[in-house]
Amino acid sequence: MTTDSPKTRSPIYSAADRDNMRWFWTHYLRSKSPWLGLVLVMILIQGLVYQQFLAMTESGLRLIFESGAIADLIEVCVVVFFLFAIRGLMSYLVPRLTVWISNDAIYQMRRDLIGHLMALDLAYFERTKSGEIIQRLVTQTQQLGVFVGQGIANAVRDAVTVVIVSGYLIYKNPILFTAAVVVLPFIIWVMNYVSERVKQAQGAAEHALGEYINGIEETVSGMRTVKIARQEPVEETRLMKGTAAIRDMMTRVQITQALVMPSIDLSSAFVYVLVIGGGGYMVLDPAFDVDGAGIITFLLGMVMVFDPARLLAKFFGDLQSQLVLLDRVRSLYHEHPSIDEAPDAAEDFDTGGDIVLRDVRFAYSPDHPLFDGLNMTFEGEKVSAIVGATGSGKTTVLSLLARLYDVQDGEITIGGTPISKLKVDSLRAAFSVVAQDIVIFNNSIWENIRYVNPQASEAAIWEAAENAEIADLIRARGDAPVGPKGAQLSGGQKQRIAIARAFLSDAPILLLDEATSALDQATEARIKSALTRLTRGRTTIVVAHRLSSIADADRIFVLEAGRLVEQGRHDELLARGGLYAQLQKVQSG
Numbered sequence: 131m132t133t134d135s136p137k138t139r140s141p142i143y144s145a146a147d148r149d150n151m152r153w154f155w156t157h158y159l160r161s162k163s164p165w166l167g168l169v170l171v172m173i174l175i176q177g178l179v180y181q182q183f184l185a186m187t188e189s190g191l192r193l194i195f196e197s198g199a200i201a202d203l204i205e206v207c208v209v210v211f212f213l214f215a216i217r218g219l220m221s222y223l224v225p226r227l228t229v230w231i232s233n234d235a236i237y238q239m240r241r242d243l244i245g246h247l248m249a250l251d252l253a254y255f256e257r258t259k260s261g262e263i264i265q266r267l268v269t270q271t272q273q274l275g276v277f278v279g280q281g282i283a284n285a286v287r288d289a290v291t292v293v294i295v296s297g298y299l300i301y302k303n304p305i306l307f308t309a310a311v312v313v314l315p316f317i318i319w320v321m322n323y324v325s326e327r328v329k330q331a332q333g334a335a336e337h338a339l340g341e342y343i344n345g346i347e348e349t350v351s352g353m354r355t356v357k358i359a360r361q362e363p364v365e366e367t368r369l370m371k372g373t374a375a376i377r378d379m380m381t382r383v384q385i386t387q388a389l390v391m392p393s394i395d396l397s398s399a400f401v402y403v404l405v406i407g408g409g410g411y412m413v414l415d416p417a418f419d420v421d422g423a424g425i426i427t428f429l430l431g432m433v434m435v436f437d438p439a440r441l442l443a444k445f446f447g448d449l450q451s452q453l454v455l456l457d458r459v460r461s462l463y464h465e466h467p468s469i470d471e472a473p474d475a476a477e478d479f480d481t482g483g484d485i486v487l488r489d490v491r492f493a494y495s496p497d498h499p500l501f502d503g504l505n506m507t508f509e510g511e512k513v514s515a516i517v518g519a520t521g522s523g524k525t526t527v528l529s530l531l532a533r534l535y536d537v538q539d540g541e542i543t544i545g546g547t548p549i550s551k552l553k554v555d556s557l558r559a560a561f562s563v564v565a566q567d568i569v570i571f572n573n574s575i576w577e578n579i580r581y582v583n584p585q586a587s588e589a590a591i592w593e594a595a596e597n598a599e600i601a602d603l604i605r606a607r608g609d610a611p612v613g614p615k616g617a618q619l620s621g622g623q624k625q626r627i628a629i630a631r632a633f634l635s636d637a638p639i640l641l642l643d644e645a646t647s648a649l650d651q652a653t654e655a656r657i658k659s660a661l662t663r664l665t666r667g668r669t670t671i672v673v674a675h676r677l678s679s680i681a682d683a684d685r686i687f688v689l690e691a692g693r694l695v696e697q698g699r700h701d702e703l704l705a706r707g708g709l710y711a712q713l714q715k716v717q718s719g
């Protein structure tokens with residue numbers, strides 16, 4: 131770590147920190163200000179109890195030293211008891227309120243984060259580690275909640291105690307108090323030093339934790355590949371490196387924080403010696419109007435002030451790490467969805483019309499352009515096919531139709547309406563999709579099929595399952611969940627679930643991306659006849675490597691590295707003797 135000179139260090143409360151705190155306050159706390167006001171009143175009462183206690187003690191001690199009546203002493207004791215009973219009541223009520231306030235604030239913050247997350251583009255999730263997202267939605271928000279609910283409330287209580295009790299002590303003995311607070315600059319210096327170090331280390335620790343969570347996620351979900359490749363030791367080393375980094379970071383944070391206690395202890399020793407010595411001298415010297423009861427009470431007051439003062443100092447150290455967390459959590463809002471809806475977006479369009487790509491330019495990243503002026507027309511209610519080598523852009527075409535990504539130039543229209551002028555929801559509702567990478571949730575097969583159309587009747591789900599040849603498996607497995615990401619299913623079984631989903635969602639446009647590639651030929655043949663029925667009257671786009679399966683398509687498009695090189699019917703393309711004919715030759719051996 132570089133130790134900058136004090137002048138060039140980043141400020142402990144930067145403009146960004148202040149902005150983040152303001153943001154948190156206006157979004158999640160301000161609406162609760164009446165309740166916060168009530169909490170403040172209760173905390174003030176707690177502080178006043180301490181002041182009253184000191185006053186009562188002083189008069190109680192005087193009664194003892196100056197042989198007052200027992201009855202007076204009893205009265206003092208009763209009052210002191212009731213004072214603390216009031217403080218106790220407040221100590222119960224304050225957390226009741228603050229716990230509710232903070233948990234509700236965190237609930238709302240998570241709700242907003244989840245909402246924002248759902249609106250982000252697919253591209254965001256393709257470049258962001260899931261560990262980072264989990265960390266924001268789980269641990270960082272939780273820590274912030276605990277800090278707001280307990281940390282800040284306690285700090286306010288401590289501050290009130292310090293102010294009220296110190297005020298009383300100054301009033302009683304200004305000379306002694308001034309002498310006692312000479313240690314204050316030292317404590318402030320230590321706290322500043324600690325705060326700054328903590329802030330730096332906390333940022334690094336959060337990063338290390340994010341990497342670690344992500345490592346666990348990747349290793350656990352990729353266990354099959356890990357085991358076959360015998361990479362367990364490598365993964366173990368990777369995770370151990372993560373835990374070691376966290377250990378070192380957390381040790382650094384906590385060792386720095388540990389500097390606080392000894393410096394407080396040292397300062398308090400200094401103060402107590404000063405009060406006993408200096409105060410004792412004042413009692414002995416008739417020049418001062420101070421008695422023993424006054425000094426004992428003063429010492430008691432110092433003891434009462436010291437602990438809250440210490441906690442308050444620690445609070446400012448903790449605040450630095452919380453500011454780092456707040457900044458991390460809020461940074462999610464710096465991500466904006468780029469696929470947005472025109473304000474006058476239409477809901478209805480001719481879903482049976484032609485799908486046209488006109489001069490489409492698209493790149494996943496600026497340095498790798500994929501399509502540069504791509505033109506294609508998929509005829510409405512007919513079956514079109516896209517073929518081409520792996521990586522030629524077939525799946526990307528389908529993704530562009532559903533606006534998972536936006537074209538960078540040119541346009542895509544369906545039935546004459548540009549898809550950018552449609553409500554994203556209505557556009558996507560027009561598609562039934564069997565994707566190449568099938569996503570199965572850890573639920574029953576039945577629920578996995580129902581996912582695309584939760585309102586579907588039981589009969590409709592059975593029909594979809596029968597069409598996709600998965601009904602027998604549903605009967606055999608019942609409600610048993612299929613494992614995380616469908617780990618307990620075979621590739622072909624997953625594919626049949628995806629096909630059943632397409633049958634169930636029953637949308638006017640059907641996209642099949644290698645939909646039957648994992649099936650044996652007998653099963654494929656049976657599903658094919660059901661699929662053919664499904665394609666009737668729907669605009670269908672099929673992506674397939676096995677050319678035999680698309681021979682009867684109305685039009686076939688041949689892509690090569692993002693360019694359309696041929697199009698036509700199966701026999702036309704064969705007759706032309708181009709790329710398609712070559713592919714056919716290779717496949718028929």
Ligand SMILES: Nc1ncnc2c1ncn2[C@@H]1O[C@H](COP(=O)(O)OP(=O)(O)OP(=O)(O)O)[C@@H](O)[C@H]1O
Pocket residue numbers: 256494495500518519520521522523524525526527566
């Ligand atoms: N999410 C992504 N981010 C960045 N690049 C991508 C992404 N998806 C695909 N690509 C790249 O874009 C190109 C086209 O990919 P695409 O998935 O469309 O190919 P494909 O024709 O469907 O191939 P396959 O037959 O293997 O499924 C590839 O070079 C691929 O590396």
Ligand SMILES: [Mg+2]
Pocket residue numbers: 524525526566643
């Ligand atoms: Mg593909």
